[in-house]
Amino acid sequence: MSSVARRPNAGVYRPAVKGRVVRRTELDPVAQLCRTANTVRAHLERTVLRDVEMTWTTYDVLELVCARQVIEPPDIATEVGIARATLTSALAVLSDRNLVQRELHEHDQRRVVLRPTPAGAALARTLRGRVEARQAQLFAAPGMPREDDFAAVLAVLAGRVRPDGGNADTRKAR
Numbered sequence: 001m002s003s004v005a006r007r008p009n010a011g012v013y014r015p016a017v018k019g020r021v022v023r024r025t026e027l028d029p030v031a032q033l034c035r036t037a038n039t040v041r042a043h044l045e046r047t048v049l050r051d052v053e054m055t056w057t058t059y060d061v062l063e064l065v066c067a068r069q070v071i072e073p074p075d076i077a078t079e080v081g082i083a084r085a086t087l088t089s090a091l092a093v094l095s096d097r098n099l100v101q102r103e104l105h106e107h108d109q110r111r112v113v114l115r116p117t118p119a120g121a122a123l124a125r126t127l128r129g130r131v132e133a134r135q136a137q138l139f140a141a142p143g144m145p146r147e148d149d150f151a152a153v154l155a156v157l158a159g160r161v162r163p164d165g166g167n168a169d170t171r172k173a174r
Helices: 029-052 056-068 073-080 084-096 118-139 147-161
Strands: 100-104 112-116
Touching: 029 056, 029 118, 056 073, 056 084, 056 100, 056 112, 056 118, 073 084, 073 112, 084 100, 112 118
Parallel strands: none
Antiparallel strands: 100 112
16 A cells, blocks of 8 residues: 555554653643542532432522522523523423522513522522532541632632623622
8 A cells, every 4th residue: 555545644543652751741730620620520419419310500500599599590601600501401400390480580571580499499408518518528638728718719710710800790689
């Protein structure tokens, strides 16, 4: 077979030739942060949320609605950091289970606000306690930073990468 007739090999893995060792790249802090977040999220879904048939996203949305009491969907998507389509799916699950309710905005009937139902608030309290207990176990290991310090650093980092520079105050209902 001629060299012209060979298949292209772009993107094909080729092991080191003649004993050359490929240097390992340094640990990327953002990549490690994302991996860790995914691992912890999956752990909490398995140990806490699976019993009530929730994902981290549905739990996070329910928590935010309960914390704010009245909130608009775009504010939830921004705060939680999810696409609107993902939020729509999560809200459908929460509404079908009677954990949140949609209402028309008081001053603008074209807009919708969300409120927790009593059942949603009760479930959020229960789950928050379970999640906090698991967090306490995870942070109890020797050498771990204080939970509050760690959370503060992550909040600052999240604020810096938001499109609005972290300046939007989504805690207030409009």
